[in-house]
Amino acid sequence: MKNWLRQRSRWIKGYMQAYLVHMRNPVEDFRKGRLYDLFTYQVVIGSGTAVLFINPLMWVLLGIYTAFGRSVINIYHILFPWPILYLGAFCLIFGNFFYVYLYLLACMRRKQYHLLLWTLFIPVYWLLMSTAAFYALFELLVKPHYWQKTVHGLHLKGKRTSSGHDISPGHINPACACNFT
Known part of the structure; x- marks a missing residue:
């Protein structure tokens, strides 16, 4: 597991570093009419990395709401306008469910029935990816030129x-x- 976390954090650190380098001057891309390039970079690299930080935060907020109910709803409405709050909660719950459902369908379609149970652990995988992302962010801030070494071929x-x-x-x-x- 340690080796896996080191490898993923190295990859994510690379994505974050590439994002920071390419986004040094986004106004230049805008001026040169490279809106498509700018947009696709945000969607592919930017949002792909950002989701690793946002997903656990959203689960924590949902857990707090589930545990404390009405007593925290006013705080949530101060932090988020109600359409954003409810759309975010909807996307979190049904988006995660939809991804697990897609993985289940893929296993069924490919007749990989032995993998069906493992698809239910996809949220655990995302949590581990988020852990690696936080580790990568720490390393990017503290040791930007250091890259974790990993052992290959363990399988x-x-x-x-x-x-x-x-x-x-x-x-x-x-x-x-x-x-x-």
Whole structure:
């Protein structure tokens, strides 16, 4: 798990760093008429990274509302105008449900029935991705030029090629024939 978090935080840190570099002067893109480029960059890189920070915040706000009910609704209405509040809650609940539903459909369509139960854990995956994002943000602020190292090939542990060569992490010889048994 540690290795996975390091890898994801490195990727997310790269996205955040690329976003900051490319958004140094968005007015120039606007002036040069590159609105499409500016918009797509926001949607693909900007929002993809922002969601990792917003999703856990929205779940916490929903949890507080569920736990304390009416006593916090006035505070929520001060923080968010009511259309935003209810549209946000709707998108959070049904959006997450819709994604899980799509994953279930994909498993059914591809006849990957053994994966059906795992699709219910997609919100846990998103929580882990958010954890990696917060770690990446911390590293971007504190150690912007440091990149986490990760061990690759952990899924190959104990496997050998058809010629008997060990392909466990740290033992992979690029010149060997990699016909897995």
